Amino acid sequence: MRTERLAADAASIARAAEILRRGGLVAFPTETVYGLGARADDGRAARGIFEAKGRPPGNPLIVHVPDVASARALAASWPADAERLAHAMWPGPLTLIVARRPDRVADEVAAGGPTVAIRVPAHPVARALLEAARLPIAAPSANRSTAISPTTADHVDKSLGGRIDAIVDGGPTAVGIESTIVDVTRSPARLLRPGHLAADTIAALVPLQTTAGVITAPGERAPSPGTHARHYAPRARVALVPGAAVRDEVERAAQAGSRAGAIEHGSRTAPGPHAEFLPADPAGYAAALYAALHRLEDAGCGVIVIAAVPEDPAWDAVRDRLTRASAPA
Structure with missing residues (x-):
């Protein structure tokens, strides 16, 4: 077609x-x-x-x-x-x-x-x-x-x-x-x-x-879209880590032979050419997130390290997407 x-x-x-x-x-x-x-x-x-x-x-x-x-x-x-x-x-x-x-x-x-x-x-x-x-x-x-x-x-x-x-x-x-x-x-x-x-x-x-993340089991009818454990995910393995651990995680992946990318907000710590720095407010971060994941996927990254976002309710939607994107395949 x-x-x-x-x-x-x-x-x-x-x-x-x-x-x-x-x-x-x-x-x-x-x-x-x-x-x-x-x-x-x-x-x-x-x-x-x-x-x-x-x-x-x-x-x-x-x-x-x-x-x-x-x-x-x-x-x-x-x-x-x-x-x-x-x-x-x-x-x-x-x-x-x-x-x-x-x-x-x-x-x-x-x-x-x-x-x-x-x-x-x-x-x-x-x-x-x-x-x-x-x-x-x-x-x-x-x-x-x-x-x-x-x-x-x-x-x-x-x-x-x-x-x-x-x-x-x-x-x-x-x-x-x-x-x-x-x-x-x-x-x-x-x-x-x-x-x-x-x-x-x-x-x-x-x-x-409100609920803490609805999860639909494989084979069951979902009550709504977006409730399966894995969703919004690149082909790369996604590692969701505290912000202070991003640099070490990127270096660890590189030493293991993987092309590693990173997504951060608030502070820049990740080495290498495949680092994305997103806005530090939840709306700006959300608007930029998927495009950043696409760029890192297109660059051939086998691992994408993402700095965890705040626990504040304003970040609930972003946190939901990151949690599902990092779920095992």
């Missing part, structure tokens, strides 16, 4: 929408990461996502829609907490899990379960594509399963080129990590994946139960 590379202009968005309507696969930018889209009402189209990504069938997909009314149309019930969060946070990097209407969302999208994850993205290209397609679009991150999420069209092409129909190039994404996921099928609502929107922001609007 030849993957078309499309610009983010009106003609290209119309072309991408036509591909989606006929059941094809299109990668496109959101404010978080690039998503791999297919129509959410078509099981065959949704299966294409799982095949292209090598994604386990028990891992559900997030459905993207243009507005709150479109989200309600996919839901068998729409709790008051969903309405409150949607009006406060959408468009934006928040995903809500609600009971689904089986006639509107394919079983494959929901991994055979009774719920659906829904988001209204803020990125102008994503919004234009949704308006042009006039369909709910299922779209997980546009990369091979468990690999580093893409924040540029080049990242998508590296991972999925030749496996999908088209990529809409809207430049680098701004947020850089995936959306916060909240299950509103129960009360209090439950935080299933930390993201750009912090737990305390959500808890100010609705009663919220």
Whole structure:
């Protein structure tokens, strides 16, 4: 399959929408990461996502829609907490899990379960594509399963080129990590994946139960995307260590014959040419993280040493990504 590379202009968005309507696969930018889209009402189209990504069938997909009314149309019930969060946070990097209407969302999208994850993205290209397609679009991150999420069209092409129909190039994404996921099928609502929107922001609007990292066992249906132990991971072995230990860990890996890279924030200690220094604030760090991992992977690093981030709740989303990226394969 030849993957078309499309610009983010009106003609290209119309072309991408036509591909989606006929059941094809299109990668496109959101404010978080690039998503791999297919129509959410078509099981065959949704299966294409799982095949292209090598994604386990028990891992559900997030459905993207243009507005709150479109989200309600996919839901068998729409709790008051969903309405409150949607009006406060959408468009934006928040995903809500609600009971689904089986006639509107394919079983494959929901991994055979009774719920659906829904988001209204803020990125102008994503919004234009949704308006042009006039369909709910299922779209997980546009990369091979468990690999580093893409924040540029080049990242998508590296991972999925030749496996999908088209990529809409809207430049680098701004947020850089995936959306916060909240299950509103129960009360209090439950935080299933930390993201750009912090737990305390959500808890100010609705009663919220937080958990210390949901882990889905292999072979089980996940309650939401992003809950398997290993995720967001480069091919290299990732060593998550205290900041003071980064230099020693890099030198130890090099002495063992591995090309070693490093990711630090706050202070620079790692030797060698493959050291990435990220912003010391959580939002800036999150926006830069996946691109740094891609650069180190592309440089052929066999080991990537990452300085642990603070335990402060503001870093919860970043810490979640680093913990899963460093989990054993």
